[in-house]
Amino acid sequence: MRRTYLVGLLLVLLSVGLVAGSPLIVTASENPDFDVYLPENIVEPGEETAIELEIRNGASAEDDAEVGDTPPGDARDITVDVSAADDETPVSVQTETTPMPTMSSQMLLSESFDIVVDENASAGSYELEVEIDYTYTTSGGSERTSTDTETVDIVVDDRARFDADLIKSELIVGDRGTVQLELTNTGVENASDAVVQFGAADQNLQAVTPTTEESELSAGTEEYIGDWEINETVTATANMELADDAVARTYPVTAAVEFRDEEGVDQTSRELRVGAPTKDQQSFGLANVTSDLVVGEDGTVKGELVNEGPNPVDGAVIVVDDSGDNGIVPDLDDSLGSGSNVYPREGQYAIGQLEPGESAPFEFRIGVGGEAEPGPRVIETDVRYRNGADEVRTTTEPLDAMVDVAPERDEFALDALNATFERGTGGDVELTVTNQLNETVTDIEAKLFTNDPLDSSDDEAFIPALESGESATVVFDVSVEDGAMAQTYPLRLDFRYDDARSNSQLSDTYRVPIDVVEPEDDGLSTQALLVILGVVGGVGAAVWWFRSQLAAAVEGVPVLGRLAAISIPNPLARLRRSGAEGGGDDSAVETRFSEPDDGSESEPATDETGSPSDDTDVLDDRTAAQKEAEPDPAETDH
Structure with a gap:
């Protein structure tokens, strides 16, 4: 409970004035005269806090002036230094000497000073010394420098106090995470109906506001503890969110305990601060991307999705969106025009759980229109996943997959x-x-x-x-x-x-x-063979026809002299006879193939034994007969 100890003195002065029956006279000085007050003067052991000092210039222009008069006297070049009044005071002041603006008479200003209370400070009242240096002008016009030293009381109260330690921080840039603290009641009395309130001093880190309608409390900004005994340690968890553009570093997280003391009075502990480290934004990457895309065909794009950390994810899904112009676009360096002729057949591929550093394969069926231009393409993909709090998240920046589209080919x-x-x-x-x-x-x-x-x-x-x-x-x-x-x-x-x-x-x-x-040449063509056969046949027929004349011409020539004895087939023989009947000279010539005049069938020639004779014998006999009939050349010469 905050107390100020000037109230009693003021009451005493009022009483004296009333008893004397005279008006209250406040002795004033024409020179600056400072008074210092500490309205909120209760601290706890181990507390790091700021105290607010109120400083008033009480100078007046006239002595024995009545209350309400405005005395003159300005103080310039003011500096204020605060320190422990003695070695027994368990408080150290962290703020160095502080300058203040010019203060005219009766002006009141406030100034803040950081202090640290010893962890083992005993309960009690202690003094802080406030030293004020300033410059002023006297009524005679001379400049003077002066120092006023005042003291204020500070009270150390250890009825209920708390310490905080960080257990776990799961804060991720651009995402929600949890901060878990261990809080211990290090005071000298129990607390009841205790509630831990969380906050953050940095604007990039925000405690999640309550989300339940049934209660004003939630696991976000506040957590209800209840009864809290001396030296008892409890765990409190806060849900906090770090901005997308925040830097991964250690952020201050604050906690304060509201409770009722053993007398039933509502109390609030000093503000507890812990440093909560944060991690970079959840990141993914693509690896080993390949494609077999061809103009006018469906193809596949394959690759691996890599969880680059910092946390494991569940239910990861890689998404290709073709609903807008940014789904699949051409490589701008190649000026290929619109990418609308390249489109996914499926828009999602489920990956599942991925630990940091782990990868999993994916595959998309991609269609390429017949009007598409061949060349490089950029396929933009997003990753949807669930974080450690089982909340659905989507990557803020797309992952680019570089693929090539080959020219059209035959099916x-x-x-x-x-x-x-x-x-x-x-x-x-x-x-x-x-x-x-x-x-x-x-x-x-x-x-x-x-x-x-x-x-x-x-x-x-x-x-x-x-x-x-x-x-x-x-x-x-x-x-x-x-x-x-x-x-x-x-x-x-x-x-x-x-x-x-x-x-x-x-x-x-x-x-x-x-x-x-052309047909292959095997020596004689069919036409050439027919011509040759025709010529041979014609010559043969002529020989048979003019056999007698040729026989006389070649008589005496070996082999050819036997030409007259050559027989011809029956059809030629009949033709020969028909020619003889018409007056030819060869009608008397018979062959062994000639038909008998009586129309009977011809029999093959036989010798005296009745055996068929061969052609050589017939030719020899006919040649001999012809020789007997011919005159001897010797006789002819005679």
Whole structure:
């Protein structure tokens, strides 16, 4: 309870004046005369606080002036120094000599001084000495310097006092956290209905205001303790919030105890202060980011989310937002235009719990429009998570993932086998079809288109499904016209298929080269062979026809002289006879293949034994007969 000890003296003076029956006269001086008061003079052991001294210049212009007169006398160049009056006073003053402004007569000013009360201070009343130095002008006009020394009483009361120690600080820049204190009643009496009030001296740190409607108290700014015995230690927790732009350092956290003493009087303890360290803002990073994005296709962006601390988080979710212009944007250094042609298929990827320094993989399906420009892109991601107080938080600054978008490419790669044909031939063309997309495609229908000189009797093929990078073979029957020129001709082919989202797609037209070549040369062509056979046949027929004339011409020539004995097939023999009947000279010539005149079937020639004779014997006999009929050249000469 705050007390001032000047009240009694004032009452005594009033009583004396009334008894004397004369008006109250206050002796005044024309020179400055200072009085010092300490209205709030009760402190506790171990307390660090500030005391407010009230200082009044009591100078007056006239002696024995009645009360109410305004005496003259200004004090200038004033300095005030406060110290313990003796070694027994358990108080040390921390504030050095303090200057004050000029004080005219009867002026009252207040000045604050920091003090520290010893931890082991005994209860009782002690004195502080106040020394005031000043300069003034006398009534004669001379300048003088003077010093006034006054004393004030300070009372140490240890009926109930408290100490505070920090147990834990979970303060994070830009987030809410808890501060936990241990408070001990170090006084000489018990306290009841005790309430701990929390506060902060720094504007960047705020105690969370009460949030419950049922009670004025909450775990934020106040905590109810109740009965608190001597030397008992309790734990109190405060929820506090640190600003986003605050610096991670140690902040002062204050606590004061309101209680009722053993006499039922409401008391408030001195303000307790502890330093609460803080941590940097919860931070995340991206690592090992890769992508396979291609213009006109869906692709994936993969990477790892890293918890860079300082605290573990739960329920972490990485979020890609395409609702605005800042979701996925092009690299500004490359001036690629709008990023609206690149968009996520899914906007969130759940990570879960992450300890500081721990990482977890993520993957996003990203679509790239056919009108998009290839090049680098920046994908902005946020992280949503739950802090240690199970409160949902979102990172204030996005995490940038750098990815590249590749130029547009064909959906399929084609590799042709057996793609070379001779003109006038045909066969099967085998096509190996490879899925170059980053997704599985199904129900693939291949359609073949041909132009002269190529043709196909089977122009459709079907592939049930192809995973990314998988291949399958389709076969088409292709023929080449006889009159085709030896060169390369295109087979045209397209594909209709269903993508991973079951949307039907039609590919561009593919061209497969077919090489047409000349037939291989095996010595004689068919036409040359026919010409040769025709010539040989004609010569043979002429020989048979003019056999008799040729026989006479070559008589005596070995081998050729037997030409007349060569037989001809039956059809030629009949033709020969028909020519003889028409007046030819060769009607008498018979062959062993000639038909008998009576129309009976001819029999093969036999010798005397009845065995068939060979052609050599027949020719030899006929040659001998011819020689007998011919005249001897010797006789002719004669």
